[in-house]
Amino acid sequence: MSETLVFDAMRHGVLTCQGETSLRTIARMMAEHRVHAIVVTDLDGVAELPWGIVSESDLLQAAGRDPDAETAGGLARTELLTVTAGETIQRAAQLMAEHEVTHVVVVGDGGRPLGVLSSLDVAGVMAG
Amino acid sequence: MRGGAQGTGTEVGRFDYGRVTVGDAMRDEVIYCAPDTSVQGVARIMAQDHIHCVLIGGVAGWSVVTDLDLLRAVDRDIDHLSAGEIAASDLPTVGVGEPLERARELMVEHKVTHVLVLDAESGRPVGVLSGLDIAAILA
Numbered sequence: 001m002s003e004t005l006v007f008d009a010m011r012h013g014v015l016t017c018q019g020e021t022s023l024r025t026i027a028r029m030m031a032e033h034r035v036h037a038i039v040v041t042d043l044d045g046v047a048e049l050p051w052g053i054v055s056e057s058d059l060l061q062a063a064g065r066d067p068d069a070e071t072a073g074g075l076a077r078t079e080l081l082t083v084t085a086g087e088t089i090q091r092a093a094q095l096m097a098e099h100e101v102t103h104v105v106v107v108g109d110g111g112r113p114l115g116v117l118s119s120l121d122v123a124g125v126m127a128g
Numbered sequence: 129m130r131g132g133a134q135g136t137g138t139e140v141g142r143f144d145y146g147r148v149t150v151g152d153a154m155r156d157e158v159i160y161c162a163p164d165t166s167v168q169g170v171a172r173i174m175a176q177d178h179i180h181c182v183l184i185g186g187v188a189g190w191s192v193v194t195d196l197d198l199l200r201a202v203d204r205d206i207d208h209l210s211a212g213e214i215a216a217s218d219l220p221t222v223g224v225g226e227p228l229e230r231a232r233e234l235m236v237e238h239k240v241t242h243v244l245v246l247d248a249e250s251g252r253p254v255g256v257l258s259g260l261d262i263a264a265i266l267a
Contacts, residue, residue, distance in 0.1 A: 023266070024266060027263040027264070027266035027267040028267035030260055030263040031260055031263040031266075031267050032267075034178070036241070036260070056259040056260065056263070057235075057236075057239065057259070059263055059266075060232055060236050060262065063232055063262060063266055064232065064233075064236075090203075093199045093202040094199075094203065096199050097200045100196060102180065119180065120174055120175050120178060120180070120195060122195075122198065122199060122202070123170075123172075123174040123175040123195060123198055124171070126171035126198060126202070127171040127172035127175050127176075128168055
């Protein structure tokens with residue numbers, strides 16, 4: 001397991017939405033595709049990074065409010081825990097455990113999101 | 129929850145979610161393993177069945193091993209550890225007949241995306257509810 005790279009275990013590609021996408025649409029995307037994070041792509045000038053993430057936890061927090069009024073741009077977090085595709089699974093798993101999260105965004109050289117690594121991807125590697 | 133129960137009830141009523149119970153939304157299946165199941169064995173169950181928690185059945189009752197427990201075990205000698213030895217998560221529980229909103233509050237409060245669903249009478253686990261199950265209802 002120590003030599004396996006994030007690239008080999010991650011889910012390649014991310015689902016994206018716009019800043020104006022409603023919480024209800026995000027909920028639909030997560031439920032239909034069984035994904036735990038959606039990348040919000042058009043945060044240029046709004047936030048430090050040009051993109052952000054709405055996670056399952058963000059959705060749960062906001063779900064007590066109006067799902068048609070809440071938008072991805074309002075919910076997106078741009079301070080993110082990320083790993084690079086060339087990192088080892090061991091290191092990524094350590095980071096996830098440290099931060100008590102079960103999903104991290106995998107970024108490429110330019111810092112753009114390439115995919116997501118989940119705890120179940122790590123489990124797949126541990127299973128051998 | 130901020131705003132108190134009454135405020136939350138009014139708000140959720142607006143999107144017709146207030147009447148949904150945990151039982152309506154949950155995955156009514158629990159996967160068990162024996163306490164001495166290897167860490168690799170638990171990892172295989174989670175990866176293959178796409179589940180984030182596995183119940184550990186024992187004579188004295190049950191406990192739960194989660195994906196986070198697996199992640200915490202990566203630096204340990206996983207070849208010589210069992211499911212029972214790495215299980216450290218205290219997953220919140222909710223009754224099958226309770227409102228879905230109660231489960232959502234628990235998830236937010238405990239910063240988790242899964243809760244274990246118990247039968248009200250027997251106290252036995254009857255299912256697991258995830259954040260994605262709540263997303264499906266919201267959608």
